[in-house]
Amino acid sequence: MANNEDHFKKVISHAKEYGYIFGSSEIYDGLSAVYDYAQNGVELKKNIREYWWRSMVYMHQNIVGLDAAILMHPTTWKASGHVDAFNDPLIDNKDSKKRYRADVLVEDFAEKQEVKAQKEITKAKKRFGEAFNEEEFVTTNARVIGYREKKAEILNTMARLLEAEDLAGVKKLIEDLGIVCPVSGSKNWTEVKQFNLMFGTKLGASADTATDLYLRPETAQGIFVNFANVQKTGRMKIPFGIAQTGKAFRNEIVARQFIFRMREFEQMEMQFFVRPGEEMKWYEYWKETRLNWHKSLGLGEENYRFHDHEKLAHYANAAADIEFNFPFGFKELEGIHSRTDFDLKAHEEHSGKKLQFFDPEMNESYSPYVVETSIGLDRMFLAVFSKSLQDETLEDGSTRTVLKLPSILAPIKAAVFPLVKKDGLPDVAKEIIEALKWDFNVLYDEKDAVGKRYRRQDAAGTPYCITVDHQTLEDQTVTIRDRDTMKQERIPIYVISERLNHSISYQQWLS
Numbered sequence: 001m002a003n004n005e006d007h008f009k010k011v012i013s014h015a016k017e018y019g020y021i022f023g024s025s026e027i028y029d030g031l032s033a034v035y036d037y038a039q040n041g042v043e044l045k046k047n048i049r050e051y052w053w054r055s056m057v058y059m060h061q062n063i064v065g066l067d068a069a070i071l072m073h074p075t076t077w078k079a080s081g082h083v084d085a086f087n088d089p090l091i092d093n094k095d096s097k098k099r100y101r102a103d104v105l106v107e108d109f110a111e112k113q114e115v116k117a118q119k120e121i122t123k124a125k126k127r128f129g130e131a132f133n134e135e136e137f138v139t140t141n142a143r144v145i146g147y148r149e150k151k152a153e154i155l156n157t158m159a160r161l162l163e164a165e166d167l168a169g170v171k172k173l174i175e176d177l178g179i180v181c182p183v184s185g186s187k188n189w190t191e192v193k194q195f196n197l198m199f200g201t202k203l204g205a206s207a208d209t210a211t212d213l214y215l216r217p218e219t220a221q222g223i224f225v226n227f228a229n230v231q232k233t234g235r236m237k238i239p240f241g242i243a244q245t246g247k248a249f250r251n252e253i254v255a256r257q258f259i260f261r262m263r264e265f266e267q268m269e270m271q272f273f274v275r276p277g278e279e280m281k282w283y284e285y286w287k288e289t290r291l292n293w294h295k296s297l298g299l300g301e302e303n304y305r306f307h308d309h310e311k312l313a314h315y316a317n318a319a320a321d322i323e324f325n326f327p328f329g330f331k332e333l334e335g336i337h338s339r340t341d342f343d344l345k346a347h348e349e350h351s352g353k354k355l356q357f358f359d360p361e362m363n364e365s366y367s368p369y370v371v372e373t374s375i376g377l378d379r380m381f382l383a384v385f386s387k388s389l390q391d392e393t394l395e396d397g398s399t400r401t402v403l404k405l406p407s408i409l410a411p412i413k414a415a416v417f418p419l420v421k422k423d424g425l426p427d428v429a430k431e432i433i434e435a436l437k438w439d440f441n442v443l444y445d446e447k448d449a450v451g452k453r454y455r456r457q458d459a460a461g462t463p464y465c466i467t468v469d470h471q472t473l474e475d476q477t478v479t480i481r482d483r484d485t486m487k488q489e490r491i492p493i494y495v496i497s498e499r500l501n502h503s504i505s506y507q508q509w510l511s
């Protein structure tokens with residue numbers, strides 16, 4: 001198995017080679033942290049979105065959908081706190097003229113302590129062999145304890161300084177730790193400044209009358225401002241949820257790690273409105289429900305973990321991330337936040353409109369509390385794609401690259417081949433395509449030897465290959481080859497559809 005860095009490089013090149021992801025406007029040398037989804041990528045992305053939508057909206061009678069506009073009244077972002085507080089602390093290096101997120105510089109430095117601790121653990125593992133007890137070692141070895149204490153101390157100091165908005169203190173911390181610019185190697189830093197992450201734009205044609213707007217940095221606010229509309233027209237009763245998928249924009253300064261952190265990305269968010277006082281019960285419910293959704297895809301339960309937030313945003317009374325084991329380690333994939341009544345109250349205050357619910361059982365009106373689930377569609381794409389991409393050594397010693405996407409998410413469900421390009425086999429294969437295309441995304445391929453065609457579809461992530469051969473002409477059967485087991489089976493043509501249906505049944509996957 002290639003190391004993580006190599007695997008990540010392979011993920012990026014494979015995504016390009018097999019028509020999943022291209023850099024944006026590549027012919028002009030691209031635009032940093034903006035990506036285009038290609039012929040297979042757009043299908044995978046659509047299927048992930050659909051898998052989320054069905055599990056959230058169709059599986060819950062009390063959750064409905066919404067598609068709010070990207071452009072919203074500018075007061076929205078004042079009320080939500082984004083105008084004042086959606087900032088990153090930035091610092092420039094005067095020699096390289098490079099700009100960094102100050103907190104990321106410190107985090108990266110702190111992470112080096114963990115790397116040192118890991119080196120000690122690896123060394124000890126080698127030395128003690130079978131007898132090595134890692135749990136005991138990390139709790140007793142003075143070096144490991146020292147490195148980890150130093151890391152915690154650095155991170156705590158930074159969290160304290162940021163909370164106090166002590167930007168001069170953050171700069172001093174960077175200087176005290178001796179952090180150098182990765183490009184120039186110098187410690188010649190500017191002051192730390194706050195930088196708002198929202199993209200501005202203008203509404204209107206003339207410069208003097210145009211209104212300043214923002215591209216939404218999260219989809220959630222479109223749900224909050226529509227709370228009363230949806231509640232009334234849908235006759236929704238608490239508890240109920242509103243789900244939405246759509247683009248969000250953030251002027252990320254440290255945009256890296258491929259589609260993990262983008263400037264234009266897509267979110268899948270759901271706001272669940274509950275009675276005040278019941279939010280913790282629902283918070284726990286959604287943590288579990290969302291983790292189960294991830295596990296349902298079969299990418300390996302060991303690849304998920306919760307990270308409960310200790311430091312909470314001003315509007316939250318509980319928050320956790322579902323972290324995924326990406327090629328660069330465990331990182332946030334989804335957030336579950338108990339957002340109290342902060343947003344609805346803030347919009348009430350700024351708009352002067354009532355955003356409350358009259359609870360007939362309690363015979364009173366109140367501002368509901370909100371539990372939010374928020375996942376990045378692109379990040380989910382990266383999670384699925386990176387874990388599915390595998391190099392395998394086969395029994396005969398040969399190797400293959402296979403993209404073991406869950407079949408429910410695979411862009412192409414089946415490829416249909418004529419064994420050879422003659423004897424009427426292409427016509428039969430095309431007839432099968434014509435019959436299947438109404439229900440499934442299928443692909444016809446007659447180029448190259450059949451073995452090569454199998455490998456091509458393995459690498460593209462197609463779960464089934466159906467081959468029409470001379471026997472098909474006699475008994476109306478074909479072979480169906482499973483991408484993961486590589487086993488072939490002979491089945492009648494009329495059974496193909498049933499087979500494919502079974503492999504992409506939401507009931508099979510989601511229940």
Ligand code: GAP
Pocket residue numbers: 217218219220250252259260261262263265266267269332333334335372374375376377378379
């Ligand atoms: N409404 C809450 C909210 O937006 P967030 O933690 O800022 O919370 C939620 O974002 C999710 O959106 C993250 O867990 C991540 O999956 C995704 N996300 C956030 N910023 C992103 C970016 N720059 N690129 C790709 N995905 C991003």
